[in-house]
Amino acid sequence: MIKGDGAQDAVDMLAEARSAQMLSEAESPGWIELVAPAKVNLVLNVGDRLDSGYHRVSTILHALNLHDTVFMRRTAAPEGSGLSVAAEVKGRGGVSVPEIASADNLAAKAVALLARAIGRAEDERVEIRIDKRIPAQAGLGGGSSDAAAALVGACRLWGVDPSSREVRDAACEVGSDVAFFLQGGCAAFAGKGDEFVRSLCASKRPVVLVKPERGVSTVRAYQAFDADPVPADGAVEAAFDEVGSADDVPLFNNLALASEGLEPELSAVRRWLEGRCGAGRALLCGSGSCTFALCESFDEAVAVSVEARKHGWWSRATSLGSLKAAVVR
Numbered sequence: 001m002i003k004g005d006g007a008q009d010a011v012d013m014l015a016e017a018r019s020a021q022m023l024s025e026a027e028s029p030g031w032i033e034l035v036a037p038a039k040v041n042l043v044l045n046v047g048d049r050l051d052s053g054y055h056r057v058s059t060i061l062h063a064l065n066l067h068d069t070v071f072m073r074r075t076a077a078p079e080g081s082g083l084s085v086a087a088e089v090k091g092r093g094g095v096s097v098p099e100i101a102s103a104d105n106l107a108a109k110a111v112a113l114l115a116r117a118i119g120r121a122e123d124e125r126v127e128i129r130i131d132k133r134i135p136a137q138a139g140l141g142g143g144s145s146d147a148a149a150a151l152v153g154a155c156r157l158w159g160v161d162p163s164s165r166e167v168r169d170a171a172c173e174v175g176s177d178v179a180f181f182l183q184g185g186c187a188a189f190a191g192k193g194d195e196f197v198r199s200l201c202a203s204k205r206p207v208v209l210v211k212p213e214r215g216v217s218t219v220r221a222y223q224a225f226d227a228d229p230v231p232a233d234g235a236v237e238a239a240f241d242e243v244g245s246a247d248d249v250p251l252f253n254n255l256a257l258a259s260e261g262l263e264p265e266l267s268a269v270r271r272w273l274e275g276r277c278g279a280g281r282a283l284l285c286g287s288g289s290c291t292f293a294l295c296e297s298f299d300e301a302v303a304v305s306v307e308a309r310k311h312g313w314w315s316r317a318t319s320l321g322s323l324k325a326a327v328v329r
């Protein structure tokens, strides 16, 4: 639900109070707290469709300081009951969360996959609680980041090495963006988006995020791309191979046109942001429906965000950062 400025402030304050309550809960024995950052794709260069149905991509992803918070603990379960994983999601800071059944939650799926991969057969219950500040179906990778954080959390609870092959394989099986969140900062990935190529020097640049109410399904965006593919240009390929710093990456996303075709409001958001932050500074986040724009200062990002909310759009001022899925407490 989109709210006006005053209502938004009240919701933010209430969310912080509730969050503090959850933190003290997490401080009780057995709970660990993890950070699960959002991402943007500075470059998303979609190529051929592979036999697997996935597309070959070259992408440069960057973590944001906007993040979900994931709480986890394990408790004993009756003998013979095996492993059960329960995940619960609560929207924070004005983010409304779709109904996600525990078994469908990407964080719960990731933990179950890892247990299978390492042959863990204890009778136990793993509980996951997610404070969600990253909107869903936004192209910000929220579900994927929660999954990466849950993998890191399970490693801590079970004494598993988070850099092990089993963790990497479980990440790739859950989704193509998950591997990035284990890496964090700014990094180039290839394959279906899950093959690490190299790290780039991360930026701290302020950004503003703007999302219309409706989301975009990633599957539908790639289908629309196939119906009318947009080729990458040579300069983008060179940047993918050579640029060393996030601040020097030229923004590019050849999936954006397909998403804009599915959701015409996305072009309006992009044009509106270009008018405020400058041409070439605004880009769709992955498959959308969120668009980000690079700003000169945090003050500018806040001012644009306040304006965007007046249009009924969800918006946040944040910045690029070096976060990755990690235990914080």
Ligand SMILES: C[C@](O)(CO)[C@H](O)COP(=O)(O)OP(=O)(O)OC[C@H]1O[C@@H](n2ccc(N)nc2=O)[C@H](O)[C@@H]1O
Pocket: 041, 044, 053, 054, 055, 056, 057, 059, 139, 141, 144, 174, 175, 176, 177, 178, 191, 192, 193, 218, 219, 222, 286, 287
């Ligand atoms: C748009 C991006 O977010 C950019 O980082 C990713 O490419 C998508 O990442 P994701 O949400 O983790 O996507 P996945 O859960 O792996 O895939 C969802 C669906 O998107 C399509 N998909 C995804 C990645 C890819 N390289 N090619 C695809 O065609 C497939 O139809 C797939 O079934």
Ligand SMILES: Nc1ncnc2c1ncn2[C@@H]1O[C@H](COP(=O)(O)OP(=O)(O)OP(=O)(O)O)[C@@H](O)[C@H]1O
Pocket: 089, 098, 100, 104, 105, 106, 107, 130, 135, 136, 137, 138, 139, 140, 141, 142, 143, 144, 146, 147, 177, 216, 218, 286, 287, 288, 289
């Ligand atoms: N923990 C989770 N958080 C958010 N969505 C989840 C989660 N687990 C499962 N989902 C499902 O995944 C769908 C996509 O959610 P997500 O927020 O990751 O989208 P996205 O930002 O477009 O992803 P991406 O950028 O990786 O394409 C949601 O519609 C929801 O049904």
